[in-house]
Structure formats: structure tokens, C-alpha cells
Amino acid sequence: MKKFLLAPGPTPVPEEILRVMSEPMVHHRTPAFKAMVGKTIEGLKYIFQTKNDVLIFSASGTGAMEGAVSNVLNRGEKAIIIRNGKFAERWGEIAEKFEANPIYLDVPWGSAIEPKVVENLLNENRDVKAVYTQLTETSTGVVIPVKELGEIVKKTDALLVIDAISGLGGQKFYMDKWNVDICVSGSQKGLMLPPGHAYAAVSEKAWEKIEKCTQSNYYFDWKVYRKKLAKNTDPFTGSVLHVKGLLKAIEIVKNEGLEKRFERYQNLATACRAAIKALGLELFANPSCDVETAVKVPETVDGLALVKKMRDEYGFTIAGGQAEVKGKIFRIAHMGYIERFDIIAVIAALEMVLKDLGWKFEWGVGLAAAQKILTEM
Numbered sequence: 072m073k074k075f076l077l078a079p080g081p082t083p084v085p086e087e088i089l090r091v092m093s094e095p096m097v098h099h100r101t102p103a104f105k106a107m108v109g110k111t112i113e114g115l116k117y118i119f120q121t122k123n124d125v126l127i128f129s130a131s132g133t134g135a136m137e138g139a140v141s142n143v144l145n146r147g148e149k150a151i152i153i154r155n156g157k158f159a160e161r162w163g164e165i166a167e168k169f170e171a172n173p174i175y176l177d178v179p180w181g182s183a184i185e186p187k188v189v190e191n192l193l194n195e196n197r198d199v200k201a202v203y204t205q206l207t208e209t210s211t212g213v214v215i216p217v218k219e220l221g222e223i224v225k226k227t228d229a230l231l232v233i234d235a236i237s238g239l240g241g242q243k244f245y246m247d248k249w250n251v252d253i254c255v256s257g258s259q260k261g262l263m264l265p266p267g268h269a270y271a272a273v274s275e276k277a278w279e280k281i282e283k284c285t286q287s288n289y290y291f292d293w294k295v296y297r298k299k300l301a302k303n304t305d306p307f308t309g310s311v312l313h314v315k316g317l318l319k320a321i322e323i324v325k326n327e328g329l330e331k332r333f334e335r336y337q338n339l340a341t342a343c344r345a346a347i348k349a350l351g352l353e354l355f356a357n358p359s360c361d362v363e364t365a366v367k368v369p370e371t372v373d374g375l376a377l378v379k380k381m382r383d384e385y386g387f388t389i390a391g392g393q394a395e396v397k398g399k400i401f402r403i404a405h406m407g408y409i410e411r412f413d414i415i416a417v418i419a420a421l422e423m424v425l426k427d428l429g430w431k432f433e434w435g436v437g438l439a440a441a442q443k444i445l446t447e448m
């Protein structure tokens with residue numbers, strides 16, 4: 072059976088990337104390889120929309136998240152953590168592990184924070200060192216108002232730290248223009264690479280705090296990476312293959328153009344949402360991001376069976392809900408190497424599965440709604 076991958080990571084890898092990642096091994100201390108590292112850093116700056124330093128780690132995205140806590144917060148230091156999903160919770164788990172003092176701003180899953188709430192909390196707690204949140208909360212499909220948060224946090228001494236692991240390269244984002252101090256991401260979502268590479272872009276304001284941080288780090292000591300990456304080299308044996316793949320991914324992003332790319336994912340999201348509504352289903356996220364569509368499972372439908380049937384009977388890997396929304400939502404990701412006919416295909420399969428599970432609608436209504444929007448792309 073032909074397989075379709077529309078999960079929120081890992082995402083499909085284009086053939087031209089796979090090809091360069093299967094070339095013979097190169098040594099990581101050669102001038103030729105260092106030149107490639109230099110180019111990837113420049114390319115990542117374009118994708119992050121920043122002039123700041125960009126660090127590269129051989130780790131999954133969480134490695135960069137860990138570093139964004141352990142290099143920033145001393146024990147006992149306050150940080151605001153906006154908690155509206157599984158990955159938001161991860162910021163909290165890391166902060167607790169390093170014995171920082173997280174102040175949680177709990178928001179119901181599926182909703183986004185009201186920026187004013189963060190402003191008030193920052194005013195009441197002048198000693199907060201950082202605000203942690205996501206660009207897109209992948210467990211719920213919500214987009215967080217990062218631009219508005221940037222306007223608020225920039226007026227304080229606190230840093231704004233964004234996990235853009237699923238959002239980067241798909242969801243509209245401008246690190247410098249939006250006053251973001253640290254942005255972390257990973258390779259296996261919007262960047263179309265296999266899992267195993269993580270990135271962090273770090274502002275001067277953030278470096279000042281990092282220089283003063285006394286927390287212990289070894290593999291993720293960002294000060295060491297900064298020194299080494301200034302010379303286009305990794306402190307350790309970095310993933311050579313990911314660097315080669317990343318160069319290709321950057322080329323693909325640049326050829327399309329970041330703005331065009333944002334627009335394409337917006338259209339994919341609009342089409343996907345239109346199909347869902349036409350099928351009589353409800354969206355889970357408000358506001359919905361552009362890189363994933365999260366859908367409420369109707370009470371009469373078995374949500375776990377839906378995701379399983381999609382995979383086992385039709386070859387489509389989508390995602391179910393995690394933790395408190397397990398069985399209650401399903402998620403169709405449209406990040407990375409996903410184009411309009413992937414959306415058509417997944418909606419077609421979804422209609423088949425929904426019919427099978429007893430949901431009532433007219434054949435093709437979801438498809439027609441999506442086609443109408445995708446034709447205009």
C-alpha cells in the first residue's frame with residue numbers, strides 16, 4: 072500500500088534531500104564541510120528572519136528547548152510559562168528539572184493566550200527572567216500571538232523564548248521584527264528533514280543573560296557552540312548528513328521564497344478547514360495555525376478507530392490527540408513537504424473512513440470545498 076505521511080513530524084522528506092543525505096561520508100573538520108556549515112547558518116538566518124547567531128545541535132528539537140532553559144535560568148529564577156498544550160507543558164517540565172521557578176499561565180487546550188494577561192503578570196513580577204511559549208502548539212493546532220507578546224516583553228528585562236519546532240518555515244514568523252530573543256526549532260517538521268537536528272537563534276539581549284547564567288551544562292553549553300559556530304564548526308561530531316540535507320532544504324525554501332511559502336500553507340490550511348466544515352465537523356483550535364488542522368471527533372464517532380483506519384486501511388498517517396484530548400481530536404498536518412494534492416488525497420481518505428464509521432454526509436462535499444480553494448492557488 073502506498074503510504075502518505077501527514078503527521079506533525081516527522082514529515083515527508085523530498086527525494087532531492089534524501090539523495091544528498093545518502094552520499095559518501097565527509098569528514099566534519101575539512102574546509103569543504105566547514106563551508107557548508109557556514110552556508111547553512113546563513114540560510115537558517117533567512118528562515119528565522121534574523122541577524123542573530125544561529126546554533127546547530129545534533130539532537131531532536133527538545134535538546135534545543137532544554138538548552139533554552141538551562142543556559143538562561145539560574146536556580147530559583149522566575150519564568151512565565153504559557154501552558155496551553157503538551158509542548159507548552161514541556162517547557163515547564165524542563166524548568167522544574169533545572170529548579171527554576173516557573174509561573175504557569177494555564178490556558179484551556181485549543182485556545183491561545185490573551186497577551187494582556189502576560190503584560191499584567193510581568194508588571195506584577197518585575198523579576199521574571201523569561202517568557203516561554205510556542206509559535207504553534209502542535210498538540211492542539213493553535214497559533215500563539217507571538218508578535219503581540221514581543222511588543223510586551225521587549226519593554227521589560229525578560230526574554231521572549233519561542234518554540235517554533237513545528238511552526239518554522241510554514242507559519243508566518245519574523246524573529247527580529249517580532250522582538251523574539253530565543254527561537255528554537257527542529258529538522259523534522261517544516262524543514263523537511265529527518266529527525267535529529269535542532270536549531271536555536273539567540274539575540275544579543277539573550278546572550279547577556281546567558282553569559283551571566285551559572286547553571287551547569289555540558290553537551291548543551293550554548294557559549295561553547297557560539298564560539299565554535301563562529302568558525303563554522305561544531306564542538307562535537309555533528310550530524311554531517313543533516314548539514315548536507317539542510318543545505319538542500321534551504322535551497323528549496325529560498326527557491327520558493329519564504330513569503331510565498333507562508334501563503335501556500337495558509338491556503339492549504341484554509342482548504343483543509345473548509346473541507347472539515349463541509350463534512351459537518353468542528354475545528355478544535357481557535358485560532359488555528361497554518362501548519363496543522365485539529366478537528367473535534369463527533370461524539371458518535373470513535374476517534375481512535377478513525378486514526379487507526381486511516382493508517383492501516385488507507386495508508387494515511389495522521390495524528391490523534393495526546394493526553395487530555397486523546398480520542399477527542401484528530402490532526403492533519405500540512406507542514407514541510409506537503410502540497411495541495413496531499414490535502415485532496417487525505418480528505419478523500421477521511422471521507423471514506425468517516426462513512427465507514429457511520430458519520431452522515433454526502434460523498435465529495437469535503438473534497439469539493441477543498442478543491443474550490445486549492446484551484447485558486
Ligand SMILES: *Cc1c(COP(=O)(O)O)cnc(C)c1O
Pocket residue numbers: 079080131132133134158205207208209234235236237257266
Ligand atoms: C515536535 C515538537 C516538539 C518536540 O520536538 P522533538 O524533535 O520531538 O524533540 C516540541 N515542540 C513542538 C511545538 C513540537 O511540535
